[in-house]
Amino acid sequence: MSTSMEASTPAAHQGFADATMIDHESDLLQISLGPHHPSTHGVFRMDVVLDGERVVKLKPVFGYLHRNHEKIAESTTYLASIPYTDRLDYMCSLSNNWAYALSVEKLAGLQVPERAEYIRVIAAELTRLQNHASTIGFLMQEMGASGTPLMYAFREREKILDLFEALTGSRMMCNYMRFGGCRVDLPAGWLDQARKTVDEYPRFLDEFESLLASNEILLARTQGVGVLPPKLAIQGGVTGPILRASGVNYDIRKVDRYGIYERFDFKVPLGEHGDVYDRYMIRMLEMRESLKILDQALHQITPGPIIDPKAKIRGFRPKPGEAYGRIESPKGELGFYLISDGTPNPYRYRVRPPSLINLTVLEDMCLGSSLADTVVIFGTIDIVLGEVDR
Amino acid sequence: MNLEEIKSTLEAAIPGCSPQIVTNGSPSGQHSLLLDREHAFVAAMFLRDDPTLCLDYCSNVTGLDWLDTETSEKVKVTQLVDGVEKEVDEVRKTRTPGYLEAVYHLYSMQKKHGPLVVRLRTENRTDSVHLPSFTPIWRSAEFQEREVFDLFGIIFDGHPDLRRILMWDEFEDHPMRKDYVEPDDYEYEPTPHDAVLKKALEHRNRISTPDGQGA
Amino acid sequence: MDQQLKIELSQQGIFATTMEELYNWGRKNSVWPLTFGLACCAIEMIATTMARYDLARFGAEVFRPSPRQADLMIVAGTVTKKMAPQVVRLYNQMPEPKYVIAMGACAISGGPFKQGYSVLKGIDRYIPVDVHIPGCPPRPEALIDAFITLQKKIDAQALTGEARPRHLRDDTPSEFPVPTYGAHDLQPAKNPTLWHITTNATSPKPLPTGTDESGRD
Numbered sequence: 001m002s003t004s005m006e007a008s009t010p011a012a013h014q015g016f017a018d019a020t021m022i023d024h025e026s027d028l029l030q031i032s033l034g035p036h037h038p039s040t041h042g043v044f045r046m047d048v049v050l051d052g053e054r055v056v057k058l059k060p061v062f063g064y065l066h067r068n069h070e071k072i073a074e075s076t077t078y079l080a081s082i083p084y085t086d087r088l089d090y091m092c093s094l095s096n097n098w099a100y101a102l103s104v105e106k107l108a109g110l111q112v113p114e115r116a117e118y119i120r121v122i123a124a125e126l127t128r129l130q131n132h133a134s135t136i137g138f139l140m141q142e143m144g145a146s147g148t149p150l151m152y153a154f155r156e157r158e159k160i161l162d163l164f165e166a167l168t169g170s171r172m173m174c175n176y177m178r179f180g181g182c183r184v185d186l187p188a189g190w191l192d193q194a195r196k197t198v199d200e201y202p203r204f205l206d207e208f209e210s211l212l213a214s215n216e217i218l219l220a221r222t223q224g225v226g227v228l229p230p231k232l233a234i235q236g237g238v239t240g241p242i243l244r245a246s247g248v249n250y251d252i253r254k255v256d257r258y259g260i261y262e263r264f265d266f267k268v269p270l271g272e273h274g275d276v277y278d279r280y281m282i283r284m285l286e287m288r289e290s291l292k293i294l295d296q297a298l299h300q301i302t303p304g305p306i307i308d309p310k311a312k313i314r315g316f317r318p319k320p321g322e323a324y325g326r327i328e329s330p331k332g333e334l335g336f337y338l339i340s341d342g343t344p345n346p347y348r349y350r351v352r353p354p355s356l357i358n359l360t361v362l363e364d365m366c367l368g369s370s371l372a373d374t375v376v377i378f379g380t381i382d383i384v385l386g387e388v389d390r
Numbered sequence: 391m392n393l394e395e396i397k398s399t400l401e402a403a404i405p406g407c408s409p410q411i412v413t414n415g416s417p418s419g420q421h422s423l424l425l426d427r428e429h430a431f432v433a434a435m436f437l438r439d440d441p442t443l444c445l446d447y448c449s450n451v452t453g454l455d456w457l458d459t460e461t462s463e464k465v466k467v468t469q470l471v472d473g474v475e476k477e478v479d480e481v482r483k484t485r486t487p488g489y490l491e492a493v494y495h496l497y498s499m500q501k502k503h504g505p506l507v508v509r510l511r512t513e514n515r516t517d518s519v520h521l522p523s524f525t526p527i528w529r530s531a532e533f534q535e536r537e538v539f540d541l542f543g544i545i546f547d548g549h550p551d552l553r554r555i556l557m558w559d560e561f562e563d564h565p566m567r568k569d570y571v572e573p574d575d576y577e578y579e580p581t582p583h584d585a586v587l588k589k590a591l592e593h594r595n596r597i598s599t600p601d602g603q604g605a
Numbered sequence: 606m607d608q609q610l611k612i613e614l615s616q617q618g619i620f621a622t623t624m625e626e627l628y629n630w631g632r633k634n635s636v637w638p639l640t641f642g643l644a645c646c647a648i649e650m651i652a653t654t655m656a657r658y659d660l661a662r663f664g665a666e667v668f669r670p671s672p673r674q675a676d677l678m679i680v681a682g683t684v685t686k687k688m689a690p691q692v693v694r695l696y697n698q699m700p701e702p703k704y705v706i707a708m709g710a711c712a713i714s715g716g717p718f719k720q721g722y723s724v725l726k727g728i729d730r731y732i733p734v735d736v737h738i739p740g741c742p743p744r745p746e747a748l749i750d751a752f753i754t755l756q757k758k759i760d761a762q763a764l765t766g767e768a769r770p771r772h773l774r775d776d777t778p779s780e781f782p783v784p785t786y787g788a789h790d791l792q793p794a795k796n797p798t799l800w801h802i803t804t805n806a807t808s809p810k811p812l813p814t815g816t817d818e819s820g821r822d
Binding site: 063066108234236250318323324326340350352 | 415495505565
């Protein structure tokens with residue numbers, strides 16, 4: 001096979017053509033980290049300029065997983081977009097379902113029965129548990145604890161995925177929520193199984209924490225690293241655990257009180273320093289608060305209908321208008337902006353991706369730190385490329 | 391503060407600023423404020439810094455493409471038909487030129503209220519349409535405005551780093567525009583249906599293959 | 606060698622084998638995959654290596670971040686047009702013998718994201734694929750099954766003769782041209798020597814001319 005096609009190519013891809021070049025004048029080293037890199041959570045890429053070991057410039061490069069989700073959604077029906085929302089943030093498909101269903105409910109003015117609201121809360125909080133556990137597992141992996149913490153996290157994740165599979169039929173791509181409710185009711189014995197999983201979960205957290213929280217290497221690698229001041233966090237539109245680790249009290253579950261979150265007694269953990277350690281710790285604490293919510297929800301849930309009888313799943317045509325709905329997904333504020341023109345397809349379908357917008361401040365957090373720390377700081381932002389690039 | 395009050399506050403605070411309220415027919419009731427291009431930047435700055443509004447958090451930025459629309463209405467016109475005055479139906483066509491829109495959803499993290507939906511409109515939908523960038527006011531708009539530039543082709547003046555974000559730099563189209571034509575790679579569709587079937591048939595009609603392998 | 610004789614000998618404590626068997630036995634049980642996750646399927650790939658599914662049982666727990674040390678590329682997820690040149694380049698950087706598993710609907714054909722402007726309709730347009738796994742995403746069991754299928758394939762490869770695999774021949778390429786970014790699409794949109802329409806019937810199935818709209822919306 002001739003390789004003339006490659007040879008005749010001009011520097012088609014700047015980043016790769018001069019991926020590693022040394023500028024002898026300034027002693028700065030320009031490197032391209034990704035899109036194939038073990039610690040970039042998929043196909044994320046950053047162009048980094050290093051002075052010795054210190055980062056002096058960092059530009060994220062996106063688009064390696066741009067799957068034209070929005071364009072597809074605009075050429076298909078409202079219902080047919082639900083499976084696509086699963087694949088946005090593929091760690092948390094149920095949260096994505098909820099955000100989308102919530103926006104359509106706002107757009108069309110649908111009500112959700114109480115039981116469905118409970119199921120949604122349970123599903124979303126279970127999602128948060130498994131997401132935060134795996135995030136911390138991946139974070140430890142990036143600090144060099146190769147394998148073990150991630151194995152522990154995935155062991156727990158599998159237990160939650162079993163629950164998802166029993167409920168929705170799929171481990172990851174749940175495609176479960178519908179406008180005005182949920183697709184199917186809980187299977188027999190599911191609640192008992194969920195209670196058992198929730199009751200056992202604190203043991204894992206205690207074990208995890210006793211192994212990690214006072215680990216000398218972990219403290220050295222995280223405390224005072226990648227500090228994000230609260231002002232910058234707000235200015236950069238950062239949401240989710242990262243924002244709260246910087247001490248800003250903004251949790252959409254409390255602010256918007258969507259669903260039935262006002263019924264539950266839970267706290268919003270806040271950080272003080274806004275460093276990597278706080279972002280790690282906030283996730284540990286949020287898991288404990290999620291367990292509190294789950295414990296209440298699993299005991300309060302009562303039988304009833306699971307979908308609004310007025311909701312028309314097929315042939316659904318909302319009145320012309322627009323709506324923006326948002327939830328507190330495990331990554332931050334996940335919003336859907338929908339415009340209806342009265343046809344079965346949305347005129348405009350926009351996802352507000354928390355992962356993408358949280359990366360706005362990545363450069364500010366990384367400047368001056370070493371390249372190894374950059375990987376750790378990046379790990380605490382907790383991005384999923386499916387959502388960043390959509 | 392409701393939308394009417396925000397509108398009058400803006401009018402009072404910024405001379406020459408004339409925001410309009412765009413109503414929304416959906417039960418969500420999220421009406422929006424259309425800012426004029428000249429005063430948009432100052433108005434946005436005011437929205438952020440005003441102590442009662444304090445919209446310090448720009449959540450969502452997105453683009454919209456509205457194609458040229460043609461509405462036709464029947465009008466009764468009196469005309470001389472064979473020397474007799476008669477009322478005749480005439481179809482009058484009004485052509486509304488299309489435009490692009492940038493929509494911002496603003497919230498206040500400090501006061502915990504929102505959203506205020508702010509819209510900006512371009513003059514037309516050609517390849518060089520300009521809007522003021524809000525990135526100097528809210529940094530969270532940085533990547534999202536780049537995305538709007540990439541996918542819709544709105545040029546944001548004042549943006550610090552306006553490059554394509556999702557597509558590669560050599561790409562020339564703006565794929566989220568409604569009249570975008572995607573590359574024709576429908577040569578092999580084993581299970582076509584609906585829109586894909588239509589495109590596969592179009593492809594087969596376009597490329598006639600003697601051995602029938604083109605389908 | 607006669608299988609019956611072999612079994613008989615092994616009962617006598619004599620282990621007889623051929624060079625080919627020994628060579629393939631060694632190769633198939635130490636396939637090192639490339640740490641290469643693209644999208645959703647990568648999470649299932651990670652789950653496969655974790656405690657519950659434990660890919661290590663099949664000798665493939667050593668994921669290598671560098672293509673130079675890897676034998677197997679698991680294309681786990683959607684290959685976008687922006688990513689495709691990098692995937693081909695990584696494949697070219699892997700030393701022979703090398704294998705590819707296309708994991709999930711997207712890697713096979715573009716999957717749910719097939720219609721649209723930025724997704725490649727299957728990685729086999731640019732590089733040869735040994736095993737395809739359907740599913741969105743495939744379960745870890747499916748990946749393990751694909752892995753066993755690949756092991757069988759390796760086991761059956763001849764060392765000599767006309768049927769010997771690519772890495773033992775001089776006349777077959779082990780590197781493939783890397784597509785470049787064009788103004789509207791990748792250039793070229795496919796590798797015509799590698800990818801052709803696989804209609805096995807004498808005449809391709811005609812496309813239906815209309816759709817049944819009843820019951821759809």
